[in-house]
Amino acid sequence: MMSTTNLRKMIERFESTRTVKLNTGRGRKGIKQQQVEEVATAVVVQEKINVH
Numbered sequence: 001m002m003s004t005t006n007l008r009k010m011i012e013r014f015e016s017t018r019t020v021k022l023n024t025g026r027g028r029k030g031i032k033q034q035q036v037e038e039v040a041t042a043v044v045v046q047e048k049i050n051v052h
Helices: 004-017 033-049
Strands: none
Touching: 004 033
16 A cells, blocks of 8 residues: 555656656565556546646
8 A cells, every 4th residue: 555645746746747657676566557547547537626
């Protein structure tokens, strides 16, 4: 499970780059595809809610 801070950073990175780069290695755990899809879905939903 990801911490709230790491999830927030992942969302911010996705919003700015529109890609999700997975940093594995150096003891970091891989991210499951389902988590990536959930983050992408959450970003899209938030964009629809927060129309500027």
